[in-house]
Amino acid sequence: MIPDVIANPAALRRRLHEIRQPNSSVGLVPTMGALHSGHAVLLETARRENDVVVASIFVNPLQFDRKDDLEAYPRTMQQDLQICADHGVDLVFAPSAADLYPQEQLTFVDSPFLSRHLCGEFRPGHFRGVATVVLKLFNIVQPDRAYFGEKDAQQLAIIRRMVADLNAPTRIVAVPTVREPDGLALSSRNKLLSAAQRGIAPVLSRALRGAIQSIESGTRSADLIEQSAIAVLASYPEIRVEYFKVADPGTLEPIRQIAGPALIAAAIWLGTTRLIDNICWLPAGERN
């Protein structure tokens, strides 16, 4: 059954007030729609862990640094609602921009230190827009748990820290990246790739796995790992490498010498489509 779709924040709050029992738990899966199997795993995890599951679908203009990117972002509402239905979502919150931003936004949630590295260096204002809309969604839904994919590693680190720093009463649950059989991380933006670009795209995850193998074989110089990976990626004329970096998983600061947990994160362009991916390396003693 297609879940109820609510656009108005006050109406959603009223509805949740009706549904919510004392001690019942609410899980929120915030999305920008164009749902794929990676989102499906978020929805399944939320369904398993909560009494009430809310999915939000909102292409948030505040986090787009380029107007053409906002316009090109895929929108597939009818399919999205079917996927929500298939995974037992109770309520879909699908506001318009005017529902979430009825007046000029003058208040922002900002993580200047965590936002200056990796994607943040190339997308000014992006993570401020992400953190601001996520806090708005948390305040509207008041979820016990919220589900985010590990594919957006910097987003996840910023939101985890936001919840701790602002004492938000929501537990953040990270869900591992889902990949195509050839290794490509699932992303709504994959829809924008041509067949030729789609054929090349898995080189990004291969470069990340190559970096892991290099660390496993004893390489500890981040420079060496980054340069090797960039050389591989740059050998494809269709690819423009935005960054390929080894960073501290908590602070996102660059690491020069690998001595503990390391986030290896990258962004590449294939034509006008930007793809990101990452992988985390843990020393043998720190793995579960």
Add this chain to the structure above:
Amino acid sequence: MIPDVIANPAALRRRLHEIRQPNSSVGLVPTMGALHSGHAVLLETARRENDVVVASIFVNPLQFDRKDDLEAYPRTMQQDLQICADHGVDLVFAPSAADLYPQEQLTFVDSPFLSRHLCGEFRPGHFRGVATVVLKLFNIVQPDRAYFGEKDAQQLAIIRRMVADLNAPTRIVAVPTVREPDGLALSSRNKLLSAAQRGIAPVLSRALRGAIQSIESGTRSADLIEQSAIAVLASYPEIRVEYFKVADPGTLEPIRQIAGPALIAAAIWLGTTRLIDNICWLPAGERN
């Protein structure tokens, strides 16, 4: 009876979870302690309007731009607890800095546009610190209503806008400034004035009332109003005027020609003590 004093955010949350009945309302009065009759009116209003009243007492280091000011800020915890007891406060939340900031604060709530005028121009980072700690308190206490004095006009405007912009589920209640018989607005900082400074201090509220009279007599030029007031204040060698401004009550932008509601706000220094005050002028048609 002295109310229970809780320092740990998680302990406060557990305690509120025990006390709170379904549909019972919680009112929060956030303070920095050194309570006076102005705070008492906040507490009384909260007591009248809510089932549970929480007062927080926390001298927030994040909002102090000067270390000497943070150190000099008056602290009178035992008296504060008695005042809370006298006004029927149920719980006092009095965290240490380590309770509220257990690790380096990397996430901030910021209103860059509302913070650049009036006090914000002279206290860089102050309102970012205020908005951040208030949102933290809101997330910890989850109050239905929170009470703020009109004396801190810019703070009130920034918090009102924060609640709207971030969809915080808390209603902001503004409480009029309480004054001494000679007009001086009550402030914890009044304790820091020498007898001679205390004698001069009421000139600030007189200058504000003078500005209102001038508008009532037909003056519409903000320049003229500001210059007259600054001339009066500057005639006291003990006073240094930081600013005296006519501003839009919502955006806090300077007004040049008065045509509607006008916030008249000022900050002066008496020795090392900074005093602020304000008054709002409404056209006859917009008064209740």
